[in-house]
Amino acid sequence: MKILVIGGTNFIGPPVIRKLCAMGHEVTVFHRGKTAAELPKEVRHLLGDRSYLSQMKSELKHLSPQVVLDMFPYTEADAIALMNVFHGIAERVVAVSSMDVYRAYSVLLGKETDLIPVPLTEDSPLRQQLHLFREMAERPLHAPADYEKILVERVVMHYPDLPGTIVRLPMVYGAQDPLNRLFPYLKRMDENRPAIVLPESIAQWCGSYGYVENVADAIALAVTNDRAKGRIYHVADAELTEAERLSRIGQVAGWQGKIVTATREYLPTDWNLPYNTAQHWFVDTTRIRQELGYREIVTLESALKSTIDWQRSHPPKEITPWTGAELLDYATEDRILQ
Numbered sequence: 001m002k003i004l005v006i007g008g009t010n011f012i013g014p015p016v017i018r019k020l021c022a023m024g025h026e027v028t029v030f031h032r033g034k035t036a037a038e039l040p041k042e043v044r045h046l047l048g049d050r051s052y053l054s055q056m057k058s059e060l061k062h063l064s065p066q067v068v069l070d071m072f073p074y075t076e077a078d079a080i081a082l083m084n085v086f087h088g089i090a091e092r093v094v095a096v097s098s099m100d101v102y103r104a105y106s107v108l109l110g111k112e113t114d115l116i117p118v119p120l121t122e123d124s125p126l127r128q129q130l131h132l133f134r135e136m137a138e139r140p141l142h143a144p145a146d147y148e149k150i151l152v153e154r155v156v157m158h159y160p161d162l163p164g165t166i167v168r169l170p171m172v173y174g175a176q177d178p179l180n181r182l183f184p185y186l187k188r189m190d191e192n193r194p195a196i197v198l199p200e201s202i203a204q205w206c207g208s209y210g211y212v213e214n215v216a217d218a219i220a221l222a223v224t225n226d227r228a229k230g231r232i233y234h235v236a237d238a239e240l241t242e243a244e245r246l247s248r249i250g251q252v253a254g255w256q257g258k259i260v261t262a263t264r265e266y267l268p269t270d271w272n273l274p275y276n277t278a279q280h281w282f283v284d285t286t287r288i289r290q291e292l293g294y295r296e297i298v299t300l301e302s303a304l305k306s307t308i309d310w311q312r313s314h315p316p317k318e319i320t321p322w323t324g325a326e327l328l329d330y331a332t333e334d335r336i337l338q
Helices: 013-022 050-063 076-086 103-108 149-157 183-190 212-224 242-253 286-292 300-313 330-337
Strands: 002-006 026-031 044-047 067-070 092-098 164-169 171-173 195-199 209-211 232-234 258-262
Touching: 002 013, 002 050, 013 026, 013 212, 050 076, 067 076, 067 212, 076 092, 076 149, 092 149, 092 212, 149 164, 164 212, 171 212, 183 195, 183 242, 183 300, 195 242, 195 330, 209 212, 209 300, 212 286, 232 286, 242 258, 242 300, 258 330
Parallel strands: 002 026, 002 067, 026 044, 067 092, 092 164, 164 232, 171 209, 195 258
Antiparallel strands: none
């Protein structure tokens, strides 16, 4: 199968491409040439900016991909251009989306109030408020203000005569993670902190995480299996509370400390995390397992070990506000532990 991958040189793209090549497919990557990535030598490269995708239609028609995988359609305009260009060229489009489309995400952020039942399925209600990132002073991964995966999904799934597939991703971790999700916790463990104190509301919260190689395998299955036509899938690790997740990280990291849960009365009076943690955010992955035969190719222990090894050798220059925001300073932890 001839497959075109749009934007395959960052965190998740390379393992997807390696998987597709290992499956025997002919892969071309459309990218700007600004990010060096270790890709199989047989991969073809087509340089360009997606902002000018429509101007390259004749070249893309000559390429004649059967399936187009878009790794980062952020906006409605991205999706419209994508479908307009490949209508009449490709047989199907697969778009990578996010679990932030669910109404549960709005509830978690305090934008909506009624708790949504979990685990979330692909048919769980979507957010009513669009463009949540517009209100954020700092947006993750430099996403544009008009970022909105709900609108991307609408375009891709309802475009006439060009079938679409959506893969909704969880919080992805692994080597090359640009958000360095494990670092704030691993730093404390490697500094031999006797304990990591988690506010009770955080310790009991369940979110959806996914190891990059497993996520890549799920995307590859959605690209190569024609049964995925017209379907929406999500993928994630097994459900764990935050306390359980950090305990597993600590075990793999060789940390001798413990996770301590602190009730509100022990926290600083000015401590406030802007999340409604009564709303869990984990998903049911039955559909992709039953329809596409998805199974984790990497165990949780191996996934954590690989990520920890990479993170230790690649400490970030600065910690983003998107990771470790719930952690207390050491002085407060020490006071609680006394």
